[in-house]
Amino acid sequence: MNYNDIAWLPVCGGLTAVGLVLTYLAFRRRGAAAGLRAAAWSLLPLAAYLTGAQATLWNIGTAAVRFVTGLVLSPLAWAGVAVAGLSAVLFVVSGAMRGRSLSRARTPRPGAAEAAPAAAPKAETPKKVPTAKTAPRQVEQPAADDFSEIEDILKRRGIG
Incomplete structure (x- = not known):
């Protein structure tokens, strides 16, 4: 079957008519939103005919069918x-x-940490562990100061 062998106006018009009947049923059963969506889908075949897009859709469809049949066989x-x-x-x-x-x-x-000093000895500096006397005192700040750090960052960036 060839593209020119098909009378496209009756095909597209018929698809639109069937779609509009189903649109009426959608309006009654599922409400206005479903009905409007069905109406939009129903008008697409007629729009494709009027714009000439059905020829492009035909070519895409035949190319897809040729590809699938060529793939399967x-x-x-x-x-x-x-x-x-x-x-x-x-x-x-x-x-x-x-x-x-x-x-x-x-x-x-775990094994790499033990093997690393033997392979390449490093001069490690001893780290001081803070004790109760040397550790800085942490004072709990009130809730209003929670945003002070954020405000400082924003000011440094020129924001705010």
């Missing part, structure tokens, strides 16, 4: 689908492997 196409699937699996596996290697690099292993 062609062993070469199935080989291409298999290669695409293999590619997708390789992407997923490589992403998982990369994620593991990045997480290993971020977190030190």
Whole structure:
């Protein structure tokens, strides 16, 4: 069947008429919002005919049908689908492997901490641990001062 063999006005007009009947039912059963949405969908076939868009829709439909029938009936196409699937699996596996290697690099292993000083001795400086006498006193601030830090940051940025 060819595009020019079809009388498009009766087809599009008929689809619009059937859609408008269903629109009436939608108005009665589900309310105005559903009815208006159904009316919008119902008018699309007639709009496609009047604008000439049905020719483009016909070409898209026939191309999709040719692609699917060529895919289903062609062993070469199935080989291409298999290669695409293999590619997708390789992407997923490589992403998982990369994620593991990045997480290993971020977190030190328990054995690595013991082996590191033997491999490369470092001069570590002793850190002072604050005691009750040397630790700075933390004074609880009232709730109104909770925003003072934020206000300071905003002022430094020129905001506010």
